Amino acid sequence: MKKAVSLSRNPLCYNGNLFSAEDYKEFTADFPSINSVMLGRGMVANPGLAGEMKNGEKMDKRQLKSFHDEVLKGYEEIMSGDRNVLFKMKELWAYMIQMFDGAEKHGKKIRKSQHLADYRAEVDSLFGELDLKESAGAFDGK
Numbered sequence: 001m002k003k004a005v006s007l008s009r010n011p012l013c014y015n016g017n018l019f020s021a022e023d024y025k026e027f028t029a030d031f032p033s034i035n036s037v038m039l040g041r042g043m044v045a046n047p048g049l050a051g052e053m054k055n056g057e058k059m060d061k062r063q064l065k066s067f068h069d070e071v072l073k074g075y076e077e078i079m080s081g082d083r084n085v086l087f088k089m090k091e092l093w094a095y096m097i098q099m100f101d102g103a104e105k106h107g108k109k110i111r112k113s114q115h116l117a118d119y120r121a122e123v124d125s126l127f128g129e130l131d132l133k134e135s136a137g138a139f140d141g142k
């Protein structure tokens with residue numbers, strides 16, 4: 001990668017494995033000439049990641065819930081049937097569940113939910129019972 005950066009005559013944008021503000025800081029220290037990055041899994045898991053990288057402010061639980069509710073509402077508006085909406089939301093949770101500590105049981109119930117009513121009840125219980133990880137955004141890469 002260092003070789004590519006030194007040889008390239010084009011402006012470069014990097015992506016891959018940036019999961020926390022710390023990762024970003026290390027990356028910019030290693031590659032100061034690259035001033036744009038794209039975020040994939042890290043951003044899906046932690047929608048506050050870009051803000052955290054820019055100004056060090058972490059997303060709190062209320063903001064994450066409000067993000068979740070907005071995504072859910074959007075899918076409900078454009079998709080028909082609980083099944084299709086749940087398919088999308090479960091995919092999101094495959095990443096976002098990592099924002100919480102000890103959320104395995106909640107994650108399993110979310111994955112098993114068949115109707116939006118059960119799904120909502122489970123998401124409410126997750127947000128009610130658990131706190132966000134101290135290191136939210138630290139991502140295990142799975």
Ligand SMILES: Cc1cc2nc3c(=O)[nH]c(=O)nc-3n(C[C@H](O)[C@H](O)[C@H](O)COP(=O)(O)O)c2cc1C
Nearest residue numbers: 015016017018019038039040041042043044091095
């Ligand atoms: C859920 C998901 C969907 C993706 N969809 C696409 C896609 O449609 N086209 C594409 O070029 N890359 C896609 N990617 C790859 C990402 O753009 C990115 O290159 C990859 O996730 C590596 O970056 P990351 O380590 O920040 O996740 C997708 C990745 C994920 C996790």
